[in-house]
Amino acid sequence: MTQKLPPQARRLRTIIVTVPIMAATAYVLYERLVLGKPQRTLPREAPQPLSTTNELLPESSHAGSERWSKGE
Secondary structure (H helix, E strand, O other): OOOOOOHHHHHHHHHHHHHHHHHHHHHHHHHHHOOOOOOOOOOOOOOOOOOOHHHHOOHHHHOOHHHHHOOO
16 A cells, blocks of 8 residues: 655645646646737537438348338
8 A cells, every 4th residue: 555645745746746737827828818829729520410320221221111110
């Protein structure tokens, strides 16, 4: 098992983890707010229309579909 860290070591670990995150966030905000760099966005594709099940099946499998749709 790992040993429990003393309070001073926990504070130091917190500083080591949070300072790089804060610095990167501050730099990105500085670029956007002061330098006017646009916000990065993900490219989006146009949504594809939903297909029906019959469009996905080969033509040969459509032959028996009338029999099942009549309730036989």
